[in-house]
Amino acid sequence: xxxxxxxxxxxxxxxxxxxxxxxxxxxxxxxxxxxxxxxxxxxxxxxxxxxxxxxxxxxxxxxxxxxxxxxxxxxxxxxxxxxxxxxxxxxxxxxxxxxxxxxxxxxxxxxxxxxxxxxxxxxxxxxxxxxxxxxxxxxxxxxxxxxxxxxxxxxxxxxxxxxxxxxxxxxxxxxxxxxxxxxxxxxxxxxxxxxxxxxxxxxxxxxxxxxxxxxxxxxxxxxxxxxxxxxxxxxxxxxxxxxxxxxxxxxxxxxxxxxxxxxxxxxxxxxxxxxxxxxxxxxxxxxxxxxxxxxxxxxxxxxxxxxxxxxxxxxxxxxxxxxxxxxxxxxxxxxxxxxxxxxxxxxxxxxxxxxxxxxxxxxxxxxxxxxxxxxxxxxxxxxxxxxxxxxxxxxxxxxxxxxxxxxxxxxxxxxxxxxxxxxxxxxxxxxxxxxxxxxxxxxxxxxxxxxxxxxxxxxxxxxxxxxxxxxxxxxxxxxxxxxxxxxxxxxxxxxxxxxxxxxxxxxxxxxxxxxxxxxxxxxxxxxxxxxxxxxxxxxxxxxxxxxxxxxxxxxxxxxxxxxxxxxxxxxxxxxxxxxxxxxxxxxxxxxxxxxxxxxxxxxxxxxxxxxxxxxxxxxxxxxxxxxxxxxxxxxxxxxxxxxxxxxxxxxxxxxxxxxxxxxxxxxxxxxxxxxxxxxxxxxxxxxxxxxxxxxxxxxxxxxxxxxxxxxxxxxxxxxxxxxxxxxxxxxxxxxxxxxxxx
Amino acid sequence: xxxxxxxxxxxxxxxxxxxxxxxxxxxxxxxxxxxxxxxxxxxxxxxxxxxxxxxxxxxxxxxxxxxxxxxxxxxxxxxxxxxxxxxxxxxxxxxxxxxxxxxxxxxxxxxxxxxxxxx
Numbered sequence: 001x002x003x004x005x006x007x008x009x010x011x012x013x014x015x016x017x018x019x020x021x022x023x024x025x026x027x028x029x030x031x032x033x034x035x036x037x038x039x040x041x042x043x044x045x046x047x048x049x050x051x052x053x054x055x056x057x058x059x060x061x062x063x064x065x066x067x068x069x070x071x072x073x074x075x076x077x078x079x080x081x082x083x084x085x086x087x088x089x090x091x092x093x094x095x096x097x098x099x100x101x102x103x104x105x106x107x108x109x110x111x112x113x114x115x116x117x118x119x120x121x122x123x124x125x126x127x128x129x130x131x132x133x134x135x136x137x138x139x140x141x142x143x144x145x146x147x148x149x150x151x152x153x154x155x156x157x158x159x160x161x162x163x164x165x166x167x168x169x170x171x172x173x174x175x176x177x178x179x180x181x182x183x184x185x186x187x188x189x190x191x192x193x194x195x196x197x198x199x200x201x202x203x204x205x206x207x208x209x210x211x212x213x214x215x216x217x218x219x220x221x222x223x224x225x226x227x228x229x230x231x232x233x234x235x236x237x238x239x240x241x242x243x244x245x246x247x248x249x250x251x252x253x254x255x256x257x258x259x260x261x262x263x264x265x266x267x268x269x270x271x272x273x274x275x276x277x278x279x280x281x282x283x284x285x286x287x288x289x290x291x292x293x294x295x296x297x298x299x300x301x302x303x304x305x306x307x308x309x310x311x312x313x314x315x316x317x318x319x320x321x322x323x324x325x326x327x328x329x330x331x332x333x334x335x336x337x338x339x340x341x342x343x344x345x346x347x348x349x350x351x352x353x354x355x356x357x358x359x360x361x362x363x364x365x366x367x368x369x370x371x372x373x374x375x376x377x378x379x380x381x382x383x384x385x386x387x388x389x390x391x392x393x394x395x396x397x398x399x400x401x402x403x404x405x406x407x408x409x410x411x412x413x414x415x416x417x418x419x420x421x422x423x424x425x426x427x428x429x430x431x432x433x434x435x436x437x438x439x440x441x442x443x444x445x446x447x448x449x450x451x452x453x454x455x456x457x458x459x460x461x462x463x464x465x466x467x468x469x470x471x472x473x474x475x476x477x478x479x480x481x482x483x484x485x486x487x488x489x490x491x492x493x494x495x496x497x498x499x500x501x502x503x504x505x506x507x508x509x510x511x512x513x514x515x516x517x518x519x520x521x522x523x524x525x526x527x528x529x530x531x532x533x534x535x536x537x538x539x540x541x542x543x544x545x546x547x548x549x550x551x552x553x554x555x556x557x558x559x560x561x562x563x564x565x566x567x568x569x570x571x572x573x574x575x576x577x578x579x580x581x582x583x584x585x586x587x588x589x590x591x592x593x594x595x596x597x598x599x600x601x602x603x604x605x606x607x608x609x610x611x612x613x614x615x616x617x618x619x620x621x622x623x624x625x626x627x628x629x630x631x632x633x634x635x636x637x638x639x640x641x642x643x644x645x646x647x648x649x650x651x652x653x654x655x656x657x658x659x660x661x662x663x664x665x666x667x668x669x670x671x672x673x674x675x676x677x678x679x680x681x682x683x684x685x686x687x688x689x690x691x692x693x694x695x696x697x698x699x700x701x702x703x704x705x706x707x708x709x710x711x712x713x714x715x716x717x718x719x720x721x722x723x724x725x726x727x728x729x730x731x732x733x734x735x736x737x738x739x740x741x742x
Numbered sequence: 743x744x745x746x747x748x749x750x751x752x753x754x755x756x757x758x759x760x761x762x763x764x765x766x767x768x769x770x771x772x773x774x775x776x777x778x779x780x781x782x783x784x785x786x787x788x789x790x791x792x793x794x795x796x797x798x799x800x801x802x803x804x805x806x807x808x809x810x811x812x813x814x815x816x817x818x819x820x821x822x823x824x825x826x827x828x829x830x831x832x833x834x835x836x837x838x839x840x841x842x843x844x845x846x847x848x849x850x851x852x853x854x855x856x857x858x859x860x861x
Contacts, residue, residue, distance in 0.1 A: 152786055392812075
């Protein structure tokens with residue numbers, strides 16, 4: 001429980017029902033030490049307290065005075081939600097059983113003809129008892145339909161409750177009328193429908209319970225994410241390591257994590273090193289190595305070493321909290337495809353009521369005798385079989401599962417619309433640097449001249465390049481560090497624009513640069529020249545080095561292609577999508593990389609500000625275009641594309657310009673996102689076709705359209721079962737997505 | 743007899759159309775101050791039509807009493823706002839409507855329906 005001591009707090013008290021409650025609560029709270037002022041808002045059912053007093057103390061005091069108070073913030077919302085759902089589920093089952101048992105009794109006495117004829121007083125009395133029994137089921141197990149229908153009606157609204165209440169209500173009223181006035185209907189029409197009313201109620205309760213069960217499963221992804229959050233953290237306080245609830249971790253706390261433990265909050269490693277499994281957050285299956293100053297993410301699992309880290313993000317600011325928030329929001333959005341169903345839903349129930357009246361008309365004017373019986377059976381069947389729920393659930397329930405599924409693979413979808421568009425893409429544009437490649441140049445080749453060694457070449461080159469800020473220079477310095485080489489100081493560093501650099505190493509002149517620089521200085525490159533050409537063909541940038549007029553060797557530098565880029569591109573192409581690479585590089589280098597990874601096309605020499613234009617050009621040709629980039633340099637292009645993918649490094653989830661954020665760096669995330677979106681879209685379509693199809697077929701059949709040709713009439717009981725089943729089917733179909741593997 | 747029954751049927755249809763579609767007087771409310779309570783119960787939002795002023799921050803306090811799972815979410819599709827509503831505990835949705843117009847809010851299945859009118 002929360003123990004903060006805010007100066008001003010608000011609590012919610014659900015059961016303030018009278019003015020005297022206000023007094024009781026005020027007195028109880030005022031008596032607490034630290035309370036300066038208390039005000040109970042009767043209308044809002046809130047208690048506002050000023051003063052230095054802990055929230056749990058307040059809640060305790062109010063509870064003791066006989067009321068139920070809770071925090072106005074929704075912290076432990078999900079556990080309480082689960083409990084409420086479970087209670088509701090059990091309640092529905094109980095109602096199903098009661099309604100079911102009573103129905104069976106009624107069916108039994110009807111079928112076995114156990115009761116006397118209605119025309120006798122004994123018969124009327126016995127059937128009267130049955131009528132009361134049915135009324136009990138209607139109020140106990142079906143009461144919510146009637147109150148719901150009434151409230152909606154008063155509000156000029158109609159929903160599923162309206163249909164169920166009308167259908168079962170009409171069946172009961174008519175039957176009771178027959179029991180009381182058996183003489184007013186002809187003998188062949190003298191039939192009662194109590195079992196119909198109660199069985200429908202039983203079926204619909206059962207359907208609701210099953211639907212609820214299935215629905216619970218659709219939010220499993222969120223539950224899984226919430227479950228990643230550990231409950232406690234071990235922090236250093238006054239030199240000791242103590243276990244505290246996670247809510248009490250503050251910024252800059254030093255936290256200890258031992259092997260096998262979950263990392264409680266976000267932070268920066270300060271002591272020790274380890275490998276951390278971030279797969280449940282990013283989808284990246286290989287544990288990531290962590291050393292001092294590396295970032296660690298709350299919810300990930302420490303695999304090997306023990307380490308300390310400084311908390312940098314806590315509470316609602318952690319990456320995990322942001323992810324949960326984003327997934328939850330996205331699950332609540334509806335893609336365009338669902339809008340039509342919404343429109344139909346909004347007029348659905350009154351329309352069904354009109355159809356029911358028209359059915360009555362038809363049977364009254366053209367139906368056979370006993371008219372009353374046919375009218376009753378068909379009208380009740382029409383009201384009961386229509387299922388607005390299936391229609392309303394079709395889209396959102398699939399979106400819930402699809403968005404959750406994507407999150408499992410480290411793919412965060414911002415909106416339902418993005419999901420729909422990602423499922424309809426024709427072209428994916430990939431930024432080269434940082435998307436197809438690692439985005440960080442490294443030395444990939446070293447070639448020395450006779451008489452020099454790789455160490456010498458790298459030491460001299462790095463000693464010079466350490467003075468330069470060029471990204472390629474950084475790669476050279478990094479390579480020397482990796483080999484543990486010691487750098488020497490140099491003098492007279494000078495950049496030769498567009499060609500390279502010159503410096504004095506000891507008393508000797510060092511030149512680092514392209515072949516043009518070497519030729520200008522009259523150096524003979526010999527075999528280095530042909531090696532250089534080979535490397536250039538592989539897309540590498542070559543730097544020659546010379547010392548005192550003699551060639552030392554060359555360094556090949558390239559931005560390595562991510563190991564799985566090629567496979568991911570192939571996957572996209574297999575799903576019928578054209579893959580285009582976009583880069584600022586010159587045509588030759590771009591062409592080489594394009595060849596290596598197997599894209600369908602490439603656009604080279606594009607300035608960063610022109611990337612968005614290239615997207616527009618593709619869209620003008622009728623393509624549905626996705627842009628994949630790092631989300632920083634290519635924000636306009638991401639925003640301009642039909643779907644913008646930001647390829648993240650780990651857990652930067654808050655990339656605003658992107659519709660979809662990939663938490664791991666791999667392009668496979670794009671292929672996963674496309675596959676999941678396609679599957680979800682297909683699922684939505686199945687649901688919509690099913691729900692529309694069901695209603696358009698079932699309603700006319702219930703109205704008796706088959707009767708003139710086949711003599712078949714649908715029993716309202718079957719209608720009830722079909723209706724209950726239809727929404728369960730929609731939810732179950734959506735749940736199939738949970739097993740989907742992209 | 744036949745004419746009477748048919749007439750009643752026609753009147754019933756006219757009534758349905760009028761009551762559910764043409765009759766516009768829903769429970770309306772204008773936000774006093776900056777916050778308003780909206781009760782979610784028995785298939786409806788109450789009040790279901792809410793008037794707010796453009797550019798002014800508002801807090802909609804949804805109080806869900808209905809345990810029906812349909813009522814667990816409220817979505818403002820056109821405003822990109824949504825929330826999960828706990829039972830029996832108010833949930834505050836605070837935002838500033840920047841655009842004038844009518845914005846529908848519904849449950850996930852669009853059975854509960856309300857409207858935010860920004861003037």
